[in-house]
Amino acid sequence: MENYIWLFATAGGAAILGLALAYGLASQxxxxRAEKERQDDKVEDLYGKR
Structure with missing residues (x-):
């Protein structure tokens, strides 16, 4: 019985972590285009043009 609890804890933890990563990637x-241009302008302001 103790082996099953350990298996559930490790497999369940990995599954929860995998689901959280999948949700984060899917919700991005x-x-x-306007946001990307504003971001590029701010980066150039911060670091200067190359």
Missing amino acids: RKLS
Whole structure:
């Protein structure tokens, strides 16, 4: 019985971590063109043009 509890704890923890990572990746969205341009402008302001 103790082996099953240990198996459930390790497999369950890995499954929960995998589900959390999958949810985080699935819920990300792409930046719109305007947002990407604003981001690029701010990066150039911060680091200067190369």
